[in-house]
Amino acid sequence: MEFIRNFPFFSILLSLGSGVLTSIMNRKVARLWNTFVLLAVTAMSAVLFVYMLGVGESYTFMMGHFPAPWGNEIRAGVLEAGMALFFCIVMLLSMKGGEEHIDTEIEETKVNLYYIMINLLLSSLLALIYTNDLFTAYVFVEINTISACGLIMIRQSGRTIEAATRYMIMSSLGSGLLLMGLCVLYDITGHLLMSNIKESIAYVYAQGTYVIPLVASIGMICVGLAIKSALYPFHTWLPDAYGYSTVSSAAILSSLVSKGYIFLLIKIFFRVVGFDIIVDTKIVNILFVFGLLGMIMGSVNAIMENDIRRMVAFSSVAQIGYIYMGLGLGTTFGIVASIFHVLSHASTKSLLFVAAAGLTDASGGSKRFEDLTGSGYRNPMAGIAFTMGACSMVGIPLFSGFISKMLFAEAAVQNSLSKMLPTLICLAISTVLNAIYFMKTVIRLYTPKSRKVKKTEAGEAAIVSFREHPLYNFTLILMIALNVLLGCCSQPIADWIISGINMFG
Amino acid sequence: MSRLLSEQEYRKTKAFKVKRWYRGDKDPYIGRVELRPQKPFEEDVNTQKKRIHDEAILQRNIYDIEHNRKLMMFSKFYKVISVLFVFTLIGILLYMVSYLPPVGNAANPDNNEVATKYIEDAMKDTGAVNIVTGMILDYRAFDTLGESNVLFIATCTVLILLRVDSRSKKKEEEENDRLYEPKNDIILQKVAFFLVPMIIIFGIYVILNGHLSPGGGFSGGAIIGSGLILYVNAFGFKKIERFFTQKTYKWICFVALLFYCLAKTYSFYCGAHHLETGIPLGTPGDILSSGLILPLNICVGMVVACTMYAFYAMFRKGGF
Amino acid sequence: MKVFQVVLFIFLIVCAISVSFSKNLLNSIIIFMSYSLIMSIIWILLESPDLAITEAAVGAGITSILFFVTLKKIHAIVAVEHDEEKAGHHRHDRKGGAK
Known part of the structure; x- marks a missing residue:
C-alpha cells in the first residue's frame, strides 16, 4: 500500500491526539500547536486530493487487525479528500481571522480549552467525512455536537449560555432521532458498515418485507440531521448561537459544523440507502418543501433583524434551505448543486462573519446598524471583504454564490414541472430578498456618518489602518481569493464533485 | 441492681453511652457536626431593584398573556402542536415497531455472519x-x-x-x-x-x-x-x-x-x-x-x- | 419471569411519565433514580450485565448526585422544605425554583 493512503488515518488521529495534548499546554503553545495541526492536516489532505484525482478510484483503510464487517474501516475517495481539504482551509482561515478576539473575549485560563474543542471538532469533521461505518459516524456526531456547544459558550455571557442550552436541547433531539434511525436500520439489515447495509437494503426493498421500518428509519435520520444542521423550522437555536459567540466560533459553526452533518446525510443517501430508493420513498419531497420554506423565511427574518451578526446568522438559515432544496430535487444534478453550495456557503459565510467582526470593532463594539454607519471607511479592508461576501451571497457573477445559484437553476430545469416552477420562483424571490438585506447593509457601511448619529460608548472610533492588523487583513484577502477561485474555476470543481459522487456508488 | 463499677467509671463505658443514646438523653451530633444552615437569600438594594425591574419586564413581555395577543396565540399553538407532535411520533414509532422482526428469532437479519464470527472467534482473535x-x-x-x-x-x-x-x-x-x-x-x-x-x-x-x-x-x-x-x-x-x-x-x-x-x-x-x-x-x-x-x-x-x-x-x- | 418483566416495564413507563409530570424537581430526580435502577434490572434480564453495572453506577448514582448538588446550588431544595413546613411567619419574598 502506498504511503499516501495512510493520510486520512493520520489526519484523524493527529487531530484527536492533539486534543488531548492541548490539555496540558498553555495558551501560546496551544495556539501554535493548533496552527501546526491545521496546517499539517491541510497539507496531507491536499496531497491526498491530488493523488486521488490521479488514481480515480476510492479505497478503504482498515482500522485495526480485522477486516470490514467486523472491524472498523474508513474510506477515502476524491470527494472525501476534497471536502477534507476545503474544511481544513476554511477552519484555518476562520481561526486566524478571529485570533485577536479569542484573546480578548475568552478568559485567559480557558483559552487552551478552546483549542481542545477546535482540535476535537476538526477530528470529528474529518471522521464524519471519511467514515465508512454508521456507528462511527454517530460517535463522531456526538463529539461534533459537544464541541460545538463548548465553542458557543466559551465566551461566557448570558446570551451565549442560553444559546448553548438551546443548541444542546435541539441537538440532543437530533442525536436521539439519528440513533433511533440507525438502530432500526441495524435491526432490518444486520449491518453497520455502509456498503453492506446498501446491499441488504436493496434486497429488503426488493422483497418488500421491511419497507415501513426502512422508510421510518430514513425519515428519522433525515429529520435528526436536519435538526442538527438547522433546517428552517428547527433553526431557533441558530441566531443566538451564531450572533453572540466569539467570531471564530461563529464562522466555524456556520460554515463547517452544519455542513458536516449535511455531508453525512449525502453520504447516507448514496452509500447507505441508495439514491434510487431515497427518491422512490418520496422523503426527498419533504426536504424539498422545508428547504423552500427555509429559503424564504430565513431571508424574511434577516431583513427584520437590526443586528449585523444576527442578520448574517439568519442568512445562514436561508442558505441551508437552498442546500436542502437541492437535495430535495431528487436528481444527481441537484446533489452536485447542493455540494457546490456547501462549498460556496462555507467560504462566504466565514468571510462575512470575520469581516463583520472587523466592522463592529471599528464601531466601538456595537453591532447595531445605526452605529455601523460609515464603518466601511473606518476599517477599509473589512468593508471591502464584507461587500465581496455580500455580492457572493446575492449571486453576482465572478463570485461563488452566482455559480451555485446557476447550478440550482440548471438542476431545477432538468426536473419535472411540479418541482421546477417552485424552485425557480423561490430562487428568484430569495435572491431579491438576499439583495435587499445585503445591499441595505453595504449601503449603510458606505454612508458617511452624519452628525445626528449619536456617538458610541467608545467615542468616535479611530480609523483602522491597513497595517494595524496584518494577520486579520491577510486572512480576509485569502478568504476573498478562495471565494473568487470557487466562482471562476467552477467547471473543474463541478467535474470533481460529479466524479466523486460516481465514486460513491 | 448491683454495680461493680462506680458511677463515675460507669459513665465512661461504652454501654452507658449506647444506653444514653438509645434513651435519647444526648444527641451525639451536638458539638461535633458542623453544619451551617443555608441562609435565606440576601441581596443589596441595587440588585434587588434591578431584579424587580427585570422581573417586571419579564412579566410584561413574556408572562402577561392576556394583553399580548401574539404571545397568547403562540402559547396555545405551541401546546397543541407539541401534543400533536408527540402523539404522531409515538404513533409512527409504534406502527413501525410492529413491522420489525421479532426479538430472538433465529431468522432475523441481524443474526448474520457478523454476529456469528464475533461469538465463535472472539476468544481466539482477541484473547478476551x-x-x-x-x-x-x-x-x-x-x-x-x-x-x-x-x-x-x-x-x-x-x-x-x-x-x-x-x-x-x-x-x-x-x-x-x-x-x-x-x-x-x-x-x-x-x-x-x-x-x-x-x-x-x-x-x-x-x-x-x-x-x-x-x-x-x-x-x-x-x-x-x-x-x-x-x-x-x-x-x-x-x-x-x-x-x-x-x-x-x-x-x-x-x-x-x-x-x-x-x-x-x-x-x-x-x-x-x-x-x-x-x-x-x-x-x-x-x-x-x-x-x-x-x-x-x-x-x-x-x-x-x-x-x-x-x-x-x-x-x-x-x-x- | 414473564410477569416480572411485564411488571418492570410497567414501572418503567410509570416512572418515565411521572418524572415529566412531577411538579417538584426533587421528586422528579428521585423518581428518575428509581427509573435507572429498574432499567439496570431490565438490562440484566436482557442478558447484558455490562450495561447493568454501568447503568447502576452512572444512572442511579452519579447523575442523581449531580442533580442534587445542582438543586442545592439554585436554592431549590430549601424552598421545598419551607413549603412543606408551611411556616407562615417566615416568608421569603423570593420563591425557589422548585415550584
Whole structure:
C-alpha cells in the first residue's frame, strides 16, 4: 500500500491526539500547536486530493487487525479528500481571522480549552467525512455536537449560555432521532458498515418485507440531521448561537459544523440507502418543501433583524434551505448543486462573519446598524471583504454564490414541472430578498456618518489602518481569493464533485 | 441492681453511652457536626431593584398573556402542536415497531455472519473471554476511542462552564461549600470508613477483570468515581486534596488518554498494513492476557473515575 | 419471569411519565433514580450485565448526585422544605425554583 493512503488515518488521529495534548499546554503553545495541526492536516489532505484525482478510484483503510464487517474501516475517495481539504482551509482561515478576539473575549485560563474543542471538532469533521461505518459516524456526531456547544459558550455571557442550552436541547433531539434511525436500520439489515447495509437494503426493498421500518428509519435520520444542521423550522437555536459567540466560533459553526452533518446525510443517501430508493420513498419531497420554506423565511427574518451578526446568522438559515432544496430535487444534478453550495456557503459565510467582526470593532463594539454607519471607511479592508461576501451571497457573477445559484437553476430545469416552477420562483424571490438585506447593509457601511448619529460608548472610533492588523487583513484577502477561485474555476470543481459522487456508488 | 463499677467509671463505658443514646438523653451530633444552615437569600438594594425591574419586564413581555395577543396565540399553538407532535411520533414509532422482526428469532437479519464470527472467534482473535470487551476494545476499537474522547470533551465543556479561576471567587465558593453538607457527620464517616475501600476495590476488580467477566473500564471507573464522591462527602475536600488535586486529575487524564491514542495508533497502523504488533495475546482466562485490552481498560477506568469525581467537584465548588 | 418483566416495564413507563409530570424537581430526580435502577434490572434480564453495572453506577448514582448538588446550588431544595413546613411567619419574598 502506498504511503499516501495512510493520510486520512493520520489526519484523524493527529487531530484527536492533539486534543488531548492541548490539555496540558498553555495558551501560546496551544495556539501554535493548533496552527501546526491545521496546517499539517491541510497539507496531507491536499496531497491526498491530488493523488486521488490521479488514481480515480476510492479505497478503504482498515482500522485495526480485522477486516470490514467486523472491524472498523474508513474510506477515502476524491470527494472525501476534497471536502477534507476545503474544511481544513476554511477552519484555518476562520481561526486566524478571529485570533485577536479569542484573546480578548475568552478568559485567559480557558483559552487552551478552546483549542481542545477546535482540535476535537476538526477530528470529528474529518471522521464524519471519511467514515465508512454508521456507528462511527454517530460517535463522531456526538463529539461534533459537544464541541460545538463548548465553542458557543466559551465566551461566557448570558446570551451565549442560553444559546448553548438551546443548541444542546435541539441537538440532543437530533442525536436521539439519528440513533433511533440507525438502530432500526441495524435491526432490518444486520449491518453497520455502509456498503453492506446498501446491499441488504436493496434486497429488503426488493422483497418488500421491511419497507415501513426502512422508510421510518430514513425519515428519522433525515429529520435528526436536519435538526442538527438547522433546517428552517428547527433553526431557533441558530441566531443566538451564531450572533453572540466569539467570531471564530461563529464562522466555524456556520460554515463547517452544519455542513458536516449535511455531508453525512449525502453520504447516507448514496452509500447507505441508495439514491434510487431515497427518491422512490418520496422523503426527498419533504426536504424539498422545508428547504423552500427555509429559503424564504430565513431571508424574511434577516431583513427584520437590526443586528449585523444576527442578520448574517439568519442568512445562514436561508442558505441551508437552498442546500436542502437541492437535495430535495431528487436528481444527481441537484446533489452536485447542493455540494457546490456547501462549498460556496462555507467560504462566504466565514468571510462575512470575520469581516463583520472587523466592522463592529471599528464601531466601538456595537453591532447595531445605526452605529455601523460609515464603518466601511473606518476599517477599509473589512468593508471591502464584507461587500465581496455580500455580492457572493446575492449571486453576482465572478463570485461563488452566482455559480451555485446557476447550478440550482440548471438542476431545477432538468426536473419535472411540479418541482421546477417552485424552485425557480423561490430562487428568484430569495435572491431579491438576499439583495435587499445585503445591499441595505453595504449601503449603510458606505454612508458617511452624519452628525445626528449619536456617538458610541467608545467615542468616535479611530480609523483602522491597513497595517494595524496584518494577520486579520491577510486572512480576509485569502478568504476573498478562495471565494473568487470557487466562482471562476467552477467547471473543474463541478467535474470533481460529479466524479466523486460516481465514486460513491 | 448491683454495680461493680462506680458511677463515675460507669459513665465512661461504652454501654452507658449506647444506653444514653438509645434513651435519647444526648444527641451525639451536638458539638461535633458542623453544619451551617443555608441562609435565606440576601441581596443589596441595587440588585434587588434591578431584579424587580427585570422581573417586571419579564412579566410584561413574556408572562402577561392576556394583553399580548401574539404571545397568547403562540402559547396555545405551541401546546397543541407539541401534543400533536408527540402523539404522531409515538404513533409512527409504534406502527413501525410492529413491522420489525421479532426479538430472538433465529431468522432475523441481524443474526448474520457478523454476529456469528464475533461469538465463535472472539476468544481466539482477541484473547478476551468477555466477548463484549473484545468487541469494543479490539474489533471496533476506533469507535471506543471516539467514545472516550466524547467523555474527555464533555469534561472540558463542564470545565468551561463551571471552573472558577479568579482567586476571590474561588474563596467565596469554598466558603459557600459548607452549605452543602454537614462536616464531621459521624454516621456518614463511619459508614464511609467501611464502604469506600470496598467500593474502590470492587471498582478496581471490575476494571482488571474487564476482559474476563462483565464490566470493564467504563463501569469500573464509574464505580471508583462514586466511591471517591462518597469519600468527599464524608471527609471533606481537605482530606481528598492530600492525594487528588486538579493537577493529579490533569496528568492522569492526559497520560491515560495519550497512552490510549498512541497504543491504538500503533495497532491500527499495524493492522492496516498487515504487520504483527508483537503484543502477545496470552492464554484466554488469565488476568495477564488479551494483549492491549487490559492496559486500555485501566486507562479508560482511570479517565472515567477522574471524570466522575471532577464533575462532582466542579458542580460543588467550581474546582478541586 | 414473564410477569416480572411485564411488571418492570410497567414501572418503567410509570416512572418515565411521572418524572415529566412531577411538579417538584426533587421528586422528579428521585423518581428518575428509581427509573435507572429498574432499567439496570431490565438490562440484566436482557442478558447484558455490562450495561447493568454501568447503568447502576452512572444512572442511579452519579447523575442523581449531580442533580442534587445542582438543586442545592439554585436554592431549590430549601424552598421545598419551607413549603412543606408551611411556616407562615417566615416568608421569603423570593420563591425557589422548585415550584
